[in-house]
Amino acid sequence: MAQANELKKQYKKRTLAQETWRRLVKNPGAMLGLGFLGLLIMAAALSPFIFDYEVDVIGQNMSERLMAPGAAHWFGTDEYGRDLFARVIYGARYSLIIGVGSVLLGLVVGTILGSQAGFHGGVIDSIIMRGIDIFYSIPNIMTAVVIVSLLGPSTVNLMIALAFSCASSFARIVRASVMTIRDQEYVESSYAMGLPTWKIIVKHILPNCLSPIIVQITLLIGTTIISASSLSFLGIGVPAPAPEWGALLSAGRGHIRDASYMCIIPGLAIMFTVLALNLLGDGLRDALDPKMKK
Amino acid sequence: MANKTILEVQNLTKFFNTPGGQLHAVDGVSFKIEEGKTLGIVGESGCGKSTTGRTILKLLEPTGGKILFDGQDITGYSRKQMRPLRQEMQMVFQDPFSSLDPRQTVMQLISEPIIEHKLLKSKAEIEARTLELMETVGLAERYVNTYPHELDGGRRQRIGIARALAVRPKLIVCDEPVSALDVSIQAQILNLLKKLQKDLGLTYIFITHDLSVVKYFSDDIAVMYLGQMVEKAPSDILFQNPIHPYTKALLSAIPLPIVGGDKPKRQLIKGEITSPVNLPDECRFMKRCDCVQECCKNGNPQLREVEPNHFVACSCV
Numbered sequence: 001m002a003q004a005n006e007l008k009k010q011y012k013k014r015t016l017a018q019e020t021w022r023r024l025v026k027n028p029g030a031m032l033g034l035g036f037l038g039l040l041i042m043a044a045a046l047s048p049f050i051f052d053y054e055v056d057v058i059g060q061n062m063s064e065r066l067m068a069p070g071a072a073h074w075f076g077t078d079e080y081g082r083d084l085f086a087r088v089i090y091g092a093r094y095s096l097i098i099g100v101g102s103v104l105l106g107l108v109v110g111t112i113l114g115s116q117a118g119f120h121g122g123v124i125d126s127i128i129m130r131g132i133d134i135f136y137s138i139p140n141i142m143t144a145v146v147i148v149s150l151l152g153p154s155t156v157n158l159m160i161a162l163a164f165s166c167a168s169s170f171a172r173i174v175r176a177s178v179m180t181i182r183d184q185e186y187v188e189s190s191y192a193m194g195l196p197t198w199k200i201i202v203k204h205i206l207p208n209c210l211s212p213i214i215v216q217i218t219l220l221i222g223t224t225i226i227s228a229s230s231l232s233f234l235g236i237g238v239p240a241p242a243p244e245w246g247a248l249l250s251a252g253r254g255h256i257r258d259a260s261y262m263c264i265i266p267g268l269a270i271m272f273t274v275l276a277l278n279l280l281g282d283g284l285r286d287a288l289d290p291k292m293k294k
Numbered sequence: 295m296a297n298k299t300i301l302e303v304q305n306l307t308k309f310f311n312t313p314g315g316q317l318h319a320v321d322g323v324s325f326k327i328e329e330g331k332t333l334g335i336v337g338e339s340g341c342g343k344s345t346t347g348r349t350i351l352k353l354l355e356p357t358g359g360k361i362l363f364d365g366q367d368i369t370g371y372s373r374k375q376m377r378p379l380r381q382e383m384q385m386v387f388q389d390p391f392s393s394l395d396p397r398q399t400v401m402q403l404i405s406e407p408i409i410e411h412k413l414l415k416s417k418a419e420i421e422a423r424t425l426e427l428m429e430t431v432g433l434a435e436r437y438v439n440t441y442p443h444e445l446d447g448g449r450r451q452r453i454g455i456a457r458a459l460a461v462r463p464k465l466i467v468c469d470e471p472v473s474a475l476d477v478s479i480q481a482q483i484l485n486l487l488k489k490l491q492k493d494l495g496l497t498y499i500f501i502t503h504d505l506s507v508v509k510y511f512s513d514d515i516a517v518m519y520l521g522q523m524v525e526k527a528p529s530d531i532l533f534q535n536p537i538h539p540y541t542k543a544l545l546s547a548i549p550l551p552i553v554g555g556d557k558p559k560r561q562l563i564k565g566e567i568t569s570p571v572n573l574p575d576e577c578r579f580m581k582r583c584d585c586v587q588e589c590c591k592n593g594n595p596q597l598r599e600v601e602p603n604h605f606v607a608c609s610c611v
Contacts, residue, residue, distance in 0.1 A: 184392055185387050185388075185392040185393040186392065186393050186394055186395045186396075188348075188353055188387075188393075189385070189387055189394075190395075190406075191353055191373070192351060192353060192380065192384065192385045193406060193407045193410060193457070193461075194377040194378075194380030194381070194407070194410055194411065195406075195410055196373075196374075196377070197373075199410075207395075207397045208395070208396070208397060290396060290397060290441040290443065291396065291441075291443050
């Protein structure tokens with residue numbers, strides 16, 4: 001035991017998280033993405049303290065309508081004279097929560113379904129995957145419309161609706177990776193060690209399909225933010241005065257000729273967020289792979 | 295050492311269903327191993343030697359026959375029932391590159407079976423035991439937190455051996471443990487396995503296609519061809535007096551360290567291995583054999599004791 005203690009000092013063991021962080025820091029793109037997301041999350045978290053929701057975010061002021069970006073209103077104002085800066089910052093709350101929430105929900109469901117289908121194969125695989133195919137064949141928006149109409153429009157129900165389409169794409173990706181890893185010798189070796197099946201899936205198979213999952217997470221958060229916007233546009237997303245980014249974007253559509261900033265600014269917010277997520281996702285995938293260690 | 299039979303295999307069969315019919319991977323293999331001994335199983339690729347090893351460990355479900363481990367009939371055991379037995383019987387895999395999880399460190403890899411079987415409780419004890427195992431297999435302590443891809447094949451195979459030893463098994467199935475390694479490292483690993491056998495009283499089933507390895511290593515040798523045993527004898531007897539034509543050809547294929555001069559003429563086998571799908575009822579080696587007789591067409595020959603402890607399956611003998 002003294003030997004083991006000595007060893008800790010000598011060959012300092014880093015946990016997976018520490019090791020990943022150490023490698024992530026070396027990737028400038030990922031750090032840029034992380035920095036932007038950090039700022040955005042901070043802004044979203046602090047926005048209720050900076051802005052008064054009733055006055056700054058949804059309070060109308062017709063005397064200041066459609067003002068171009070300037071010193072008074074950094075991002076200009078919309079057709080009701082609401083400050084676009086306050087609305088975009090506040091909107092990050094909605095967009096991020098919906099994007100991250102529905103992707104995580106979809107990730108959990110999709111990973112469970114996909115790993116079962118991929119690992120067991122045969123009949124279980126056919127049942128799960130054909131079910132998912134059926135969902136896939138129905139346009140996402142339509143599925144979401146049906147679910148939201150059934151459950152009633154609210155942020156949580158919107159998240160559930162969007163999680164459905166995320167779950168089906170996660171299930172496919174996880175299934176494909178699990179199928180290739182299932183036949184690796186180290187899985188057989190785990191059986192020979194006497195590990196139960198669920199432990200093999202959780203300890204040996206899923207960690208080895210991490211890269212495609214992480215890439216998919218970052219891509220899907222972006223897509224989901226955009227889908228949430230389309231649903232808001234259809235009137236079944238976040239209810240009206242709330243400054244969700246998609247809602248801002250579609251509100252600006254009518255003024256695209258005379259006040260194009262109304263579209264450009266929320267559009268840029270979505271774009272930078274998705275870009276930051278992709279940069280971070282790329283970096284994370286590399287950082288989580290021990291073989292990429294330099 | 296007491297001559298206690300640790301493993302007995304009776305008429306073991308493993309068929310795979312393929313689109314073309316039943317593939318006879320292992321077809322009626324029987325043998326016994328005494329505690330502390332080594333049985334070498336040799337044969338060319340595809341003769342079912344690895345399948346035999348995996349079926350004995352129940353990594354594959356046998357189609358028929360019986361597996362008796364320490365007197366227990368484990369043939370019908372489920373995965374769950376097998377779990378406690380995994381402490382007794384372990385496996386060393388052929389390819390040290392694919393048989394270790396690339397996301398785990400050496401410490402995690404070696405301690406996994408200890409933790410899984412709850413052999414030790416405290417973290418410090420587990421770490422101490424892992425280090426002890428590393429020392430046993432000749433891995434330097436400094437590799438404890440490295441990942442397998444950072445190590446060479448020989449060191450990786452040492453991890454594989456340490457993993458197998460971690461649960462203090464009685465029987466280890468070595469499935470071509472050195473065929474993926476350089477010759478110089480092969481010798482190190484073989485010496486290690488031999489030393490471990492002496493120190494820990496292990497029993498080995500040693501699967502290989504390399505006859506020079508098996509000669510050095512085994513007490514008994516079984517030669518397999520197309521899912522069946524064609525010859526089985528103690529190592530020295532088999533090498534001095536091979537009887538089955540296939541064994542003769544295999545032995546003559548061993549490279550000899552003779553430069554120039556009189557090299558003995560090689561007995562080459564003609565043709566290719568017969569497809570193991572839907573086999574006819576005749577000698578399976580007949581189409582490639584030099585000494586075919588009429589009797590070879592009448593049924594598949596079974597193992598017969600030709601001289602004490604020397605079994606051959608050939609109609610011509």
